[in-house]
Amino acid sequence: MDLSTLREQINQIDSDMLELFLRRMQVSSDIAEYKRQNSLPVLDAARERELLAGVAQKAGEDLDEYAIVLYSTILSLSRSYQHKKLSPESKYGAIIENALETTAKLFPEQARVACQGVEGAYSQIAASKMFKIPSILYFSSFDGVFAAIESGMCEYGVLPIENSTAGSVKRVYDLMVDHNLYVVRSMRVKIDHHLLAKPGTKISDIKEIFSHEQAIDQCAAFLRTFKDVKVTVCPNTAVAARMVAESDRRDVAALSARACAELYELESLADSVQDKSNNYTRFICVAKNPQIYPGADRTSIMLVTAHKPGALYNILAKINALGLNLLKLESRPLPEREFEFMFYFDIEASAYSPELLELISELESGSEDFKYLGTYAESIG
Numbered sequence: 001m002d003l004s005t006l007r008e009q010i011n012q013i014d015s016d017m018l019e020l021f022l023r024r025m026q027v028s029s030d031i032a033e034y035k036r037q038n039s040l041p042v043l044d045a046a047r048e049r050e051l052l053a054g055v056a057q058k059a060g061e062d063l064d065e066y067a068i069v070l071y072s073t074i075l076s077l078s079r080s081y082q083h084k085k086l087s088p089e090s091k092y093g094a095i096i097e098n099a100l101e102t103t104a105k106l107f108p109e110q111a112r113v114a115c116q117g118v119e120g121a122y123s124q125i126a127a128s129k130m131f132k133i134p135s136i137l138y139f140s141s142f143d144g145v146f147a148a149i150e151s152g153m154c155e156y157g158v159l160p161i162e163n164s165t166a167g168s169v170k171r172v173y174d175l176m177v178d179h180n181l182y183v184v185r186s187m188r189v190k191i192d193h194h195l196l197a198k199p200g201t202k203i204s205d206i207k208e209i210f211s212h213e214q215a216i217d218q219c220a221a222f223l224r225t226f227k228d229v230k231v232t233v234c235p236n237t238a239v240a241a242r243m244v245a246e247s248d249r250r251d252v253a254a255l256s257a258r259a260c261a262e263l264y265e266l267e268s269l270a271d272s273v274q275d276k277s278n279n280y281t282r283f284i285c286v287a288k289n290p291q292i293y294p295g296a297d298r299t300s301i302m303l304v305t306a307h308k309p310g311a312l313y314n315i316l317a318k319i320n321a322l323g324l325n326l327l328k329l330e331s332r333p334l335p336e337r338e339f340e341f342m343f344y345f346d347i348e349a350s351a352y353s354p355e356l357l358e359l360i361s362e363l364e365s366g367s368e369d370f371k372y373l374g375t376y377a378e379s380i381g
Helices: 003-037 045-059 064-086 091-102 122-130 142-151 170-178 213-218 237-246 259-263 311-321 354-366
Strands: 110-116 133-139 156-163 182-190 194-197 208-211 230-233 252-256 267-270 280-287 298-304 325-333 341-348 369-376 378-380
Touching: 003 064, 045 064, 064 311, 064 354, 091 354, 091 369, 110 122, 110 142, 122 133, 122 156, 122 182, 122 237, 122 280, 133 142, 142 156, 142 170, 142 280, 156 170, 156 213, 170 325, 170 341, 170 369, 194 237, 194 259, 208 213, 208 237, 213 230, 213 252, 237 252, 237 259, 252 259, 298 354, 311 341, 311 354, 354 369
Parallel strands: 110 133, 110 156, 182 369, 182 378, 208 230, 208 252
Antiparallel strands: 156 280, 182 280, 194 252, 194 267, 298 341, 298 369, 325 341
């Protein structure tokens, strides 16, 4: 038998399978209506387990695992379709639609913006790139930034969320879980760390280097070239530069941005000392109320899944079934629950995409806990 004949057989089988799939989904729709009339849940876990066990047995040892994957996907699609038929109006769907109607057409040029650190911090640099004329208030911690927005002291906050080398800023993720703020914009900012010290200081004089823990991680190879030099973590790279400037010692230095050299009257002893030249930090701009500006094509959500096998897979299957692109998946442990996690998703989809609204509606009704964090555009600064 030649290849063309075999392919004809495959095509016929695929056609038959599609027809059967469409019939199955129609019956699923009828079942959804029955469940609505009788107040029954969409998920019947016992029946699904029984069905998968039967499928595995009929498929035989050689193909049982493949058959289980296939039918698990079909069951997930069936549940998704039933949720679509049964789901009441989505709370967050209404929030998105309202934000689309009420948000200004242009991102504001001027605003009161909260940043962690002091003048010269990378958050301040990011804020100055996002806003043409920002009025920046500085806070010693990320918690202070969130509090400033919630109290109305500031309209926006700019926060680092992840670095291309050192990974996620976990404290910011945790605060997004605990507070009800919305991401309205994000930006990737090129990060260049310089070794700054008082004028006249030589590298051989340095006995202690100050910087933020992520900057220290990003410059690990450079720091290993120093012998018997203490590396001290401080709250912010700009704070590190200010500490050096205000110190009576002449054997200290800071890993910080070049802007801090002029700002604090320091000299750069070594330029661009990060391990990787392609070093970017992603900053998010958050606000008290949802705002969706033109061009928004990235949505962030957080949710808690049921604590059982396959729960995360089912969510990923939903995203795949709707043809949406998953940009990021991050997990954070829930302190009050042992071995349970809050999952953070970044999904690529237009704010006007019906598939996005459908996904949010399904996850909102089918998750133990769900938070919509915003739909926004991301740029490179």
